[in-house]
Amino acid sequence: MKTNQLNDKLINKLAEKNSDSKQMPIIRIFDELDSTSEYLKRLIAQAPQIKPMIVLAAKQTSGHGKRGRPFYSPAGTGIYMSILIPQVQIDPELSGRITIGAAMAVIEAIKNNFSNIKLTAKWVNDILFQGRKIGGILAEMITDVNEQKNLVLGIGINLNTQDFPNDLKGQAGSLTNEVESGVREAIISEIYSNFIKQLGQIGSEVTIDQYRQVSDTIGRMVEVQTGNMIIRGLAKDIDNLGNLVVELNDGQLRHIVSGDVLKVNATN
Numbered sequence: 001m002k003t004n005q006l007n008d009k010l011i012n013k014l015a016e017k018n019s020d021s022k023q024m025p026i027i028r029i030f031d032e033l034d035s036t037s038e039y040l041k042r043l044i045a046q047a048p049q050i051k052p053m054i055v056l057a058a059k060q061t062s063g064h065g066k067r068g069r070p071f072y073s074p075a076g077t078g079i080y081m082s083i084l085i086p087q088v089q090i091d092p093e094l095s096g097r098i099t100i101g102a103a104m105a106v107i108e109a110i111k112n113n114f115s116n117i118k119l120t121a122k123w124v125n126d127i128l129f130q131g132r133k134i135g136g137i138l139a140e141m142i143t144d145v146n147e148q149k150n151l152v153l154g155i156g157i158n159l160n161t162q163d164f165p166n167d168l169k170g171q172a173g174s175l176t177n178e179v180e181s182g183v184r185e186a187i188i189s190e191i192y193s194n195f196i197k198q199l200g201q202i203g204s205e206v207t208i209d210q211y212r213q214v215s216d217t218i219g220r221m222v223e224v225q226t227g228n229m230i231i232r233g234l235a236k237d238i239d240n241l242g243n244l245v246v247e248l249n250d251g252q253l254r255h256i257v258s259g260d261v262l263k264v265n266a267t268n
Contacts, residue, residue: 014189025052033057036082037154053084065136077161085151096242101198109190120216132173226259
């Protein structure tokens with residue numbers, strides 16, 4: 001049996017296996033939203049939030065990633081979710097590890113349900129399958145009226161999306177043609193549980209080591225836009241804070257805290 005209708009009770013039941021009672025999230029499911037992350041931002045603006053939450057939509061009309069770039073979110077073919085971690089306390093120096101931890105949470109959840117699929121990560125927001133983007137991540141810190149920081153983590157995954165707009169053809173892909181009943185819920189619950197574990201070990205270098213192993217960026221020639229600057233060179237490493245290390249033509253190493261990898265090419 002195959003269905004596009006998400007089952008919140010099943011998500012909760014699956015999450016209970018790997019999360020303690022204090023971390024169990026509120027789950028809200030919608031047929032359509034502008035954006036699951038924007039929904040959470042509106043909640044935070046209305047009143048301080050005290051419990052974790054997962055917001056899911058079957059369709060997003062204004063799903064977006066980094067720098068507001070749209071994330072194609074047609075009805076019933078993907079996972080469009082945002083996780084709220086309220087009143088979060090993370091050392092600002094370690095904030096670069098949040099997206100990397102989220103990427104590993106997504107990759108592990110997908111691999112656990114599609115064992116024959118090999119995924120890679122393009123620094124720092126994209127998940128790739130067979131060289132095409134099948135997932136995107138956007139982590140944002142939102143301050144409420146009490147000056148408490150709240151983590152809003154947006155995740156979009158193309159599960160069985162087949163028809164992409166012309167500007168995405170050749171760049172975007174999907175995991176499969178059909179999704180069995182219960183698989184969406186399993187992936188969602190495992191992403192949440194995995195991410196909670198990743199946050200718990202954010203001070204450790206374990207996640208960075210895992211991310212290096214699945215990186216599609218390390219060892220390739222890249223063009224990275226950071227602010228108004230384009231940096232070209234060899235992606236040498238991801239450092240222990242999650243920054244991309246690029247070797248320039250003169251041998252100088254640049255540690256890029258935030259930026260967009262515009263091009264990734266094999267080394268000469």
